[in-house]
Amino acid sequence: MNDENRPKTMDQKNKELREKWDKLHFDSQQGRAGEDPYPTTSDSLRIPLYATKSYAYSSLTELLKSHYFYSRTENPTLYALDQKLATLHGGESAVSVASGMAAVHLACSSVLQQRVDRARPKKLKVLLPQTNPDYIPNVIIHNNQYTGVYRLLTKIYSQIGVMTKIVDLTNLSELKNAIDESTKLVFVETPSNPNLDILDIQGCADLIHEVNGKCIVDNTFASPALQKPLKFGADLVVESLTKYVNGHGDTLGGVIIGPKIELQNIRYFWLETQGAVMNPFSAWLILRGCRTLSLRMERHCSNALKIADYLESHPKVVKVIYPGLKSHPNHELAKKQMKAFGGMIGFELETVEKCYKFIDLLKLIKVGVSLGDTTSLIEYTSVMTGIDLASWEKRRMNMSNTHFRFSIGLEDSNDLINDLEQALKKI
Numbered sequence: 216m217n218d219e220n221r222p223k224t225m226d227q228k229n230k231e232l233r234e235k236w237d238k239l240h241f242d243s244q245q246g247r248a249g250e251d252p253y254p255t256t257s258d259s260l261r262i263p264l265y266a267t268k269s270y271a272y273s274s275l276t277e278l279l280k281s282h283y284f285y286s287r288t289e290n291p292t293l294y295a296l297d298q299k300l301a302t303l304h305g306g307e308s309a310v311s312v313a314s315g316m317a318a319v320h321l322a323c324s325s326v327l328q329q330r331v332d333r334a335r336p337k338k339l340k341v342l343l344p345q346t347n348p349d350y351i352p353n354v355i356i357h358n359n360q361y362t363g364v365y366r367l368l369t370k371i372y373s374q375i376g377v378m379t380k381i382v383d384l385t386n387l388s389e390l391k392n393a394i395d396e397s398t399k400l401v402f403v404e405t406p407s408n409p410n411l412d413i414l415d416i417q418g419c420a421d422l423i424h425e426v427n428g429k430c431i432v433d434n435t436f437a438s439p440a441l442q443k444p445l446k447f448g449a450d451l452v453v454e455s456l457t458k459y460v461n462g463h464g465d466t467l468g469g470v471i472i473g474p475k476i477e478l479q480n481i482r483y484f485w486l487e488t489q490g491a492v493m494n495p496f497s498a499w500l501i502l503r504g505c506r507t508l509s510l511r512m513e514r515h516c517s518n519a520l521k522i523a524d525y526l527e528s529h530p531k532v533v534k535v536i537y538p539g540l541k542s543h544p545n546h547e548l549a550k551k552q553m554k555a556f557g558g559m560i561g562f563e564l565e566t567v568e569k570c571y572k573f574i575d576l577l578k579l580i581k582v583g584v585s586l587g588d589t590t591s592l593i594e595y596t597s598v599m600t601g602i603d604l605a606s607w608e609k610r611r612m613n614m615s616n617t618h619f620r621f622s623i624g625l626e627d628s629n630d631l632i633n634d635l636e637q638a639l640k641k642i
């Protein structure tokens with residue numbers, strides 16, 4: 216790195232670069248933001264993979280002026296990814312971490328802590344947690360939500376005194392009734408996993424802001440190519456980069472996007488302490504995934520719409536859920552919040568027996584958990600994502616035992632439809 220680009224100028228440089236990247240359209244931002252220009256020692260077109268645990272300087276003075284100390288908090292490859300994701304979301308700052316669940320955990324930790332402002336060396340303001348036995352915050356989540364987040368809140372955070380209320384967030388009056396003076400957070404996942412419920416981000420954010428609480432939006436199913444929750448009043452956005460943003464199914468990752476002060480708190484207190492760091496190779500892969508995000512999303516969405524139409528007209532399919540269908544109860548809201556309706560479809564067959572039979576008959580479509588990949592993946596929800604939940608919890612989270620969650624890949628939609636057709640014919 217030359218002197219001009221040394222970390223002491225990082226803040227100023229960031230600001231100038233952000234102004235430049237903010238002027239571009241999304242399709243250009245996804246390739247350029249965070250990368251062009253990038254302060255490298257060579258003229259390599261692509262961001263180097265910085266496989267280093269720490270950074271060494273010729274003097275203490277130089278070290279103290281530096282942005283980079285230790286790769287648990289900063290790494291130049293991750294730096295490029297953070298810049299790119301902050302730009303794509305229109306957020307001030309971003310922190311990439313090891314997985315989507317790590318992102319959820321760090322974001323919730325930061326929002327739920329009781330804070331004391333502390334100034335740290337290097338001009339960083341960190342909000343340290345305070346211990347007060349009377350502080351019992353509560354969190355509100357939707358009654359259909361990624362099971363990992365449900366588990367984190369109801370089985371781990373509950374042990375440190377955080378109470379989780381589960382309500383129907385598609386109905387804002389339920390949210391209004393559930394909020395009290397101890398409510399610190401409403402966690403909004405939209406579209407929701409697995410039922411593809413569409414939640415009103417602006418409506419939820421407005422209500423929680425009335426009691427000075429925060430709204431975190433899990434944007435995993437949409438990606439920034441389809442939905443930018445900060446525009447609708449979300450305080451923080453979390454995403455599993457494992458899914459659409461990386462898009463190639465070859466690594467895990469997560470990100471938190473939001474205001475600089477909150478993100479500094481997450482990076483320099485929570486991440487530094489908890490250690491859920493993204494590997495630089497993952498960052499490098501995800502940077503590559505980002506460069507084609509909007510193109511891939513276009514195909515995911517157009518394939519999904521064709522397949523949802525096909526399934527809706529099939530006599531053996533009893534229910535199809537896709538936010539792009541007029542039959543979806545929140546289709547209008549989806550149109551307002553999302554650029555297109557995503558690559559995920561839910562559908563149900565008549566009986567459990569037929570479900571078991573159907574899934575084993577598929578040939579091209581792979582059976583597997585996760586989503587957002589080039590390869591189409593289907594899961595039998597209640598026995599795959601829902602495997603860790605007791606039957607009463609599945610009922611509480613509205614998980615049907617005849618439901619399939621279908622992640623539509625980038626194959627030709629005719630091939631996918633042919634595969635569904637031959638399997639449906641035999642049940």
Ligand SMILES: Cc1ncc(COP(=O)(O)O)c(C=O)c1O
Nearest residue numbers: 314315316361408435455457468
């Ligand atoms: C909506 C949602 N959020 C978060 C996660 C967790 O992401 P990861 O698997 O990267 O930890 C998932 C995983 O499926 C998810 O679907």
